[in-house]
Amino acid sequence: MKVIDVHAHVFPKQVAQKAVDHLSTYYSYKMHGNGTFEDLLNSAKEAGVEKLVIHSTATKAAQVEHINDFTSGFINENIVGFGSLHRDYEDYEKEIERIILLGLKGIKLHPDFQLFDIDDEKMFPIYECLEGRLPILFHVGDNKSPHSHPKKLARVMELFPKLTVIGAHLGGYSQWEEAEEYLIGKNLYIDTSSVFRVLSEKEVTRIINKHDINKVLFGTDYPLERHDYPLKHILNLELSDDKKEKIFYDNAYNLLFKGEK
Numbered sequence: 633m634k635v636i637d638v639h640a641h642v643f644p645k646q647v648a649q650k651a652v653d654h655l656s657t658y659y660s661y662k663m664h665g666n667g668t669f670e671d672l673l674n675s676a677k678e679a680g681v682e683k684l685v686i687h688s689t690a691t692k693a694a695q696v697e698h699i700n701d702f703t704s705g706f707i708n709e710n711i712v713g714f715g716s717l718h719r720d721y722e723d724y725e726k727e728i729e730r731i732i733l734l735g736l737k738g739i740k741l742h743p744d745f746q747l748f749d750i751d752d753e754k755m756f757p758i759y760e761c762l763e764g765r766l767p768i769l770f771h772v773g774d775n776k777s778p779h780s781h782p783k784k785l786a787r788v789m790e791l792f793p794k795l796t797v798i799g800a801h802l803g804g805y806s807q808w809e810e811a812e813e814y815l816i817g818k819n820l821y822i823d824t825s826s827v828f829r830v831l832s833e834k835e836v837t838r839i840i841n842k843h844d845i846n847k848v849l850f851g852t853d854y855p856l857e858r859h860d861y862p863l864k865h866i867l868n869l870e871l872s873d874d875k876k877e878k879i880f881y882d883n884a885y886n887l888l889f890k891g892e893k
Contacts, residue, residue: 633873633876633877633880633881634682634877634880634881635679635680635681635682635683635850635859635863635880635881636681636682636683636684636685636849636850636880636881636884636885636888636889637676637681637683637684637685637850637851637852637854637859638685638769638798638823638849638850638851638884638888639685639687639769639800639823639825639849639851639852639853639854640672640676640684640685640686640687640851640852640853640854641667641686641687641688641853641854641855642667642668642669642672642686642688642703642706643667643668643688644702645668648666648667648668649666649667651667652665652666652667652855655855655856658776659856661829661856663855663856664855664856664857664858664861665854665855665856665857665858666855667855669706671855672684672686672854672855675854675858675859675860676859678858678859678860679858679859679860679863680863681859681863682710682881683710683711683712683884683885683889684710684711684712685711685712685713685714685737685738685884685888686703686706686711686712686713686714687703687713687714687716687740687769688702688703688716688740689716689740689741689742689745689746690716690717690718690721690746691718691745691746692718692720693718693719693720693721693722695716695718696716696717696718696721696727697727697730699715699716700715700716700727700730700731700734700736701734703715703716703736704734704735704736707734707735707736712735712736712737712888712889713735713736713737714736714737714738714739714740714769715727715731715734715736715738715739715740715766716739716740716741717739717741717758718746719746719747719748719752719754719755724757724758724761725761728758728761728762728765728766731766732765732766736766737766737767737888738766738767738768738769738796738798738888739762739766739767739768739769740768740769740771741768741769741770741771742770742771742780743770743771743772743777743779743780744771744774744776744777744779744780745771747779748779749778749779749784750770750772750779750780750781750784750785750787750788751784751785751787751788751791755788756791756792759788759791759792759795760792762795763792763794763795764794764796766796767796767797767798767821767887767888768795768796768797768798769798769800769823770785770797770798770799770800771800771801771805772785772799772800772801772803772804772805772811772815773799773801773803773804773805773806773807773808773810773811774805774806774807775805775806775807776806780805781807781810782799782803782804782807782810782811782813782814782815783810783813783814785797785799785803785814785815785820786814786815786818789818789819789820793819796821796887797820797821798820798821798822798823798849799811799815799820799821799822799823800822800823800825800826800851800853801822801823801825801826801827801853802816802822802823802824802827802831802836802839802840803815803816803820803822805826806830808831808835808839811839812839812842816839816842816843817842817843817844819847820847821847821848821849821883821887822843822847822848822849823848823849823850823851824836824848824849824850824851824862824866824879825851825852825853825856825857825862826853826856826857827862828857828861828862828865829857833865833868833869833870834870836865836869837869837870837871840869840871840875840879841871845875845878845879846878846883847883848878848879848883849879849883849884849887850862850863850866850879850880850881850884866879866880
């Protein structure tokens with residue numbers, strides 16, 4: 633089966649180790665990649681992953697433009713990038729236009745690292761500007777803080793129905809019961825990143841079966857995991873080959889790669 637990883641992170645070489653160490657400390661979890669672009673490509677190649685979607689997060693407004701320039705530098709026929717925005721970045725309309733010109737295909741927001749509530753009203757103009765234009769991948773459902781609670785994302789979806797939303801980690805990084813209550817079965821994409829280290833294959837199958845199979849995407853959260861680990865778990869799920877093909881490739885291709893040369 634062809635595979636697209638919609639949720640991978642890459643860091644500049646000079647800060648990759650520091651970033652990976654921070655993630656390991658924050659999540660109390662050993663990282664399995666070193667965070668560099670070269671290691672990401674090796675991980676993908678070893679597992680037979682054909683295409684990648686890469687993300688970086690601006691934790692300060694001053695980082696936004698630099699990160700978008702950095703991410704766009706990796707784009708080719710097999711790699712697309714998501715840009716970054718920040719709650720305190722003032723000229724967001726101009727930067728969204730620049731993000732599109734750079735060839736970035738969406739926006740990644742991490743409320744817990746960027747210290748904002750998903751339904752913070754200061755974010756509403758940004759969401760409105762992105763409606764019908766670019767999807768947003770949200771880190772959502774982290775019990776380390778209240779910022780990314782699934783209920784808050786559900787409120788944003790109600791207020792901005794034309795917004796294309798991807799809820800990472802099956803909609804709930806560590807709050808899957810809340811994700812099932814507020815997000816699963818609703819009109820959003822979900823990805824499979826960072827779920828198998830906590831949930832069983834049976835639990836993941838149950839959640840996926842409650843959602844629109846055309847809106848489930850394969851993700852790894854590299855460098856948290858290398859590609860072989862989540863890939864083998866998806867292959868083991870009690871789902872038809874047709875559903876696995878949608879998860880691994882078709883859904884992401886139609887959303888992000890269709891029309892690419």
